[in-house]
Amino acid sequence: MANEGTILTAADLAGNGAYGNDPDVHGKFGIFGGRYVPEALIPALDEVASVYEKAKNDAQFLREFDHLLRTYAGRPTTLTDVPRFSEEAGGARIVLKREDLTHTGAHKINNVLGQALLTKRLGKKRVIAETGAGQHGVATATAAALLGLECVIYMGAVDCERQALNVARMKLLGATVVPVTNGSQTLKDAINEAFRDWVTNVDTTHYLFGTVAGPHPFPEIVRDFARIIGVEARRQMLELTGKLPDAVCAAVGGGSNAIGIFHAFIGDEGVRLHGYEAAGHGLDSGEHALTLTAGSVGVLHGSRTYVLQDDEGQTIESHSISAGLDYPGVGPEHAWLKDSGRASYHGVTDDQAMAAFSLLARTEGIIPAIESSHALAGALELGRELGPEATILVNLSGRGDKDMGTAMKYFNL
Amino acid sequence: MTTLQTVFAKAKADNRAALVGYLPAGFPSKDGAITAAAALVEAGCDVIEIGLPYSDPLMDGPTIQDAVHRSLTNGTRIADVMRTVEGVAATGAATLVMTYWNPIDKYGADRFARDLANAGGVGTITPDLTPEESEPWRAASAAAGIDTVFLVAPSSTEARIKAVVDCCTGFVYAASLMGVTGARETVNVAAEGLVKRTKAHTDLPVCVGLGVGTGAQAAEVAGYADGVIVGSAFIRRILDAPDEAAGLASIGALAGEMAKGVRR
Numbered sequence: 059m060a061n062e063g064t065i066l067t068a069a070d071l072a073g074n075g076a077y078g079n080d081p082d083v084h085g086k087f088g089i090f091g092g093r094y095v096p097e098a099l100i101p102a103l104d105e106v107a108s109v110y111e112k113a114k115n116d117a118q119f120l121r122e123f124d125h126l127l128r129t130y131a132g133r134p135t136t137l138t139d140v141p142r143f144s145e146e147a148g149g150a151r152i153v154l155k156r157e158d159l160t161h162t163g164a165h166k167i168n169n170v171l172g173q174a175l176l177t178k179r180l181g182k183k184r185v186i187a188e189t190g191a192g193q194h195g196v197a198t199a200t201a202a203a204l205l206g207l208e209c210v211i212y213m214g215a216v217d218c219e220r221q222a223l224n225v226a227r228m229k230l231l232g233a234t235v236v237p238v239t240n241g242s243q244t245l246k247d248a249i250n251e252a253f254r255d256w257v258t259n260v261d262t263t264h265y266l267f268g269t270v271a272g273p274h275p276f277p278e279i280v281r282d283f284a285r286i287i288g289v290e291a292r293r294q295m296l297e298l299t300g301k302l303p304d305a306v307c308a309a310v311g312g313g314s315n316a317i318g319i320f321h322a323f324i325g326d327e328g329v330r331l332h333g334y335e336a337a338g339h340g341l342d343s344g345e346h347a348l349t350l351t352a353g354s355v356g357v358l359h360g361s362r363t364y365v366l367q368d369d370e371g372q373t374i375e376s377h378s379i380s381a382g383l384d385y386p387g388v389g390p391e392h393a394w395l396k397d398s399g400r401a402s403y404h405g406v407t408d409d410q411a412m413a414a415f416s417l418l419a420r421t422e423g424i425i426p427a428i429e430s431s432h433a434l435a436g437a438l439e440l441g442r443e444l445g446p447e448a449t450i451l452v453n454l455s456g457r458g459d460k461d462m463g464t465a466m467k468y469f470n471l
Numbered sequence: 472m473t474t475l476q477t478v479f480a481k482a483k484a485d486n487r488a489a490l491v492g493y494l495p496a497g498f499p500s501k502d503g504a505i506t507a508a509a510a511l512v513e514a515g516c517d518v519i520e521i522g523l524p525y526s527d528p529l530m531d532g533p534t535i536q537d538a539v540h541r542s543l544t545n546g547t548r549i550a551d552v553m554r555t556v557e558g559v560a561a562t563g564a565a566t567l568v569m570t571y572w573n574p575i576d577k578y579g580a581d582r583f584a585r586d587l588a589n590a591g592g593v594g595t596i597t598p599d600l601t602p603e604e605s606e607p608w609r610a611a612s613a614a615a616g617i618d619t620v621f622l623v624a625p626s627s628t629e630a631r632i633k634a635v636v637d638c639c640t641g642f643v644y645a646a647s648l649m650g651v652t653g654a655r656e657t658v659n660v661a662a663e664g665l666v667k668r669t670k671a672h673t674d675l676p677v678c679v680g681l682g683v684g685t686g687a688q689a690a691e692v693a694g695y696a697d698g699v700i701v702g703s704a705f706i707r708r709i710l711d712a713p714d715e716a717a718g719l720a721s722i723g724a725l726a727g728e729m730a731k732g733v734r735r
Contacts, residue, residue, distance in 0.1 A: 084603050094572055094599045096530045098624030098649055100631060240536055241526065250529040257530065258650040260626065357573040358527065360599070370549050371577030373526040 066124040070289050071114050071282050081391075085274020088397065090390035093273040095253075095360045102260045107275040109179050114282065119175065126171045127286065130204065131160050133168075134290045137298055137451075142421035143434075147441025150448040153298065154424075155291045155319060157455045164427060164456030165287060165315045166197035170266060172283030174201035177264040184208040184263040188252045190217055190245035190311065191382035191429065192224025193456055194268030199233035201266075209233040212251045214244035217381045224460050242375040245311075245385045249359050269312025270389030273360030277389050284318030287453060292322045295451060303451040305330040305440055309432040310403060311347065311383035313392045315455035324400060333392065334436035336378030337405030347376035349388040350396050350403040358387040364396070379408035379464060380428035382456075406432040412468050414438060415458065427456035428464060472591055473565045475618055475641040478517045479676040479697060488693035488733040490515055491678055492726060493569060493702030495522035496555040497547030498538045499709055499718065505558035507709065507719060512564040514723045515730025518698070519559050520596060523552050523570035530598050532653030534703040537710065549578055553590040560591030567620065567641075569596040572604075580607050584615035594618030594641050602634040609638060622646050623669055625661040636673040642698060643669055647681045654684030654704045663695045686725075689732030699733055701726075 085091045093103060113119040127133040135156045144152045157165035170187075177185055185207050189195030195211040202209035211228055215237040218225050228235050241247035249272075256265040267276040270284070288306075295303050306323050308316035310333040323329045338346035346352070349364045356365035358373060366374040366386035378384040395401035411428055414435035419425045426434060430453070437452045444450070458465070465471060482489040492511040496504050508519045524542040528535065552568060560566040568587060575583045575597070587595070594617045600608060605621065612619045618641030623632050626649060636643050647662035648655070662679050669677045678698030683689060684707075689699045705722045712718030 092604055093601050094604060095601070096598055096624065096646070097601065097622045097631065097635060098626050098646060100601065101626045101628060240540070246527065250527055253529045254532070254651045260649060354577075356577055357599075359529070365573075367573070367577060369577070371525075371574040372543065 066120050071120065071285065081274060081278055085278065087391050087394035090362050090393040091274055091277055092362050093360060094357045094362070095273045096257060098257050099260065103273055103275065105180065106176070106279070110176060110275060110279050113176060113179055122175055123172055127168065131167045131171060133160070133286065135159050137291065137294045140418070140422045143418055144441065146417060147438045149446035150441030150444055150450055152437050152441060152450050152452060153295065153303070154452050154454040155287060157287060157315065157453060158426065158430070158457035162193070162197050162200050163459060164193040164197065165284060165318060166194045166268065167200070168286055168318070169268065169280050169283040169314060170194070170197040170201040173264070173266045173279065174205050174207065177207060177266065178205060180264055182262055182264045184210070184259065185266045186210045186212065186252050186255050186263055187266045187268055188245060188248040189213050189268065190248070190384055191380065192217065192221040192228070192460060193382060195233070195235070196224050196227050196231070198266050198268070199228040199231035202233065203231045210255065211235045212238050212248040212255070214242070214248050215239045216243040217245065220464065221381055221460060222463070245381070246373065246387070269314040270317045270391060271312045271359055271361055271363065271387055277361065277391055280314050281317045281321060281391060284314050285321050287315070287318035288320060288322030291319060291451060299449055302326050302329050304444055304448045305332055306451045307332045307334065307433045307437045307440065308453040309383060309429045309455060310335050310350065310388060310392060311385045311429065312387070313389035315453050317389060317391055319453040320395070320401060331395065331401035332436060332440060333401055333403040334406045334432040335403055336380060336383035336432060337407040338377040338379070340407055341405060345377035346405065347378045347383050347385060348405050349386060350392060351405050361390050363390040363393045364388055379411065380432065382427070382429040383432065404436060406435045410435040415465070416469065425458035426454055427458050428461045430455045472560065472593065473563055475518065475565050475593055478565045479642065482517060482697070488696055489517040489678070489698040490689070490730055490733050491518040491520060491698050491700040492516040492705060493520040493522060493700065494705060495524050495535065495538050495542050496552040497524055497542030497545050498706070499541070499715060500545060501547065501551050503715055504555050507722060508559040509562050510719045510723045511705065511726045512559070512562040514726035516564060516726055518565045518567065520567045520569040521552060521555050521559060523549070523568055523574055525571045525574055528571065530651055532651040532703060534706050534710070535652050538706045549574065553586055556587065556590040556592045565593045566591065567594045567596055568592055569598070572597055572600045575608065580611035581614065584611040584617055588615040588617050592617060594620060596620040596644055598622055602638045605638050620644050623665060625649055625659070625665050629668065632669055633672045636669060636675065639673070639675055642676040642678050643673060644700070645669055645677050645679050645696070647679050650681065652681055652703050654707065655682035658682050658688050658692055662692065666696050686728035686732035689729040690735040693733040693735065699729065701729055
């Protein structure tokens, strides 16, 4: 649609309640979501919500967003059949949605372009963001450079080390990268630090939140800006195969790429929605990020959702070989999709993900992000389960260039 | 048991503000926290807030983060928090727990309220619990007979202030500035205006916290607020002291200075 010169509609952006799962006025998806934040931030969250509400129904905003998606991010992204890879899936037909081909190399660009435009509408000149793998940081720094915004990125010190290349990219793009040295020194601590900055500088600063977690309205806004992935993919699947896929697979850390591809399919009852979390070294090892599969309901980073926590509500540190999935919380809409039974969530270990990572590279000439490799590994297993007649759509959420350091170590390259 | 109502009535009768001291449970050690809080009471603190250490303290600055991290490393559990409350309440100070919401949520609201009341605690301050999400906690607290204190901030609109104070019992916590906990060079000028705006909506005492670190600042805040809340400044002194005894002497001296400040 987009490259035919037509533009995004408000319905494309938000679904506008079409699937009965937009949050209520308090940002609740059933019992999940809401706002658990210091009172000082409430006016800022209200402001973001009201500016977004206006923007999503404003033709001018939709035109600007559509223009950036087409001419800057490189949308629409294509679908790719991967027959040689699919042989390992019992012959089921696996089709990839190529978010790895977007500018900056991951789906994160969709959300940051939308929120950077919102920042302008908020009249703010400075954006801050957290980042795990560095993809959201790079995307934010990119959008900030494009739109002339000051940009500060908080990144766990451990993540800075394992994603050194992305740190350099952010710096090159003019952002300030602040390594966070408290707690587990990963994504959750970067989010804490970003909130501390925001509450201090909220008059001048927009917190450009990177995933579908956090206090209302972030889960809704980030979902809406990522939703284009599924809107395109649904249409493209119909064109390519003449029918909807039997299943849609995506990796789940915070959950933005997964909600992005799932959302347009929620109303299609015959389409299974499968999310794959990082099982790290395995459930029994205790070193994993199985928030939905092994966590319990609690509050983290301003939202009620599933959380990895101990019996007294202290957050348990997560583990994954992929920094982007290394998070002990998850977006509240995923919690709702899990409890309602509309989507199911499964674990993929570091080793399974790395095997899929290598397989896609060798069979199809595509090096995926390790995050996306979790969805690929899940699709292989699901294909064997569903049989050769099945068609499975996988969100290839990002490319693996940033993961070369990890891959060199893992495979002794 | 000394209630918040008694404390604020007495302070008012003395024509002064109340002094509220904050320390996390389990810091500098499980017993050390009780001794330190007792030293604050001895030096003139009327109310003690015992912090429940939490892994993700997103509204705390580096000083409290550091103390809380040490406390969790010491293995502090909610039972230790309750034991600390019991020890501090025995000194005669009105004793509250300050906590992020998730530990209460996980422990069970009714159970937490009951256990806190049984330990002699008079209430809680819950900085990340908004009026919209507060109903279960207010119900549990009312049933257990403990107070619920929530925060207003300089950014709060009139409607928000009204919504927050309507949920408060005991007192209202006015955050003096937009930012995290921690002593500052000066107390934000916005604090006085916020207290005034808050008082237009409630007869409850209004206490000011965030950024108060000296006797002079305590005196300044006492000029317009019903209570002065001090946390990071005490913790900083304990962290900087060469040993526990020196730390106790140091926070006692600072609390004494503050106690004079609120009486100026």
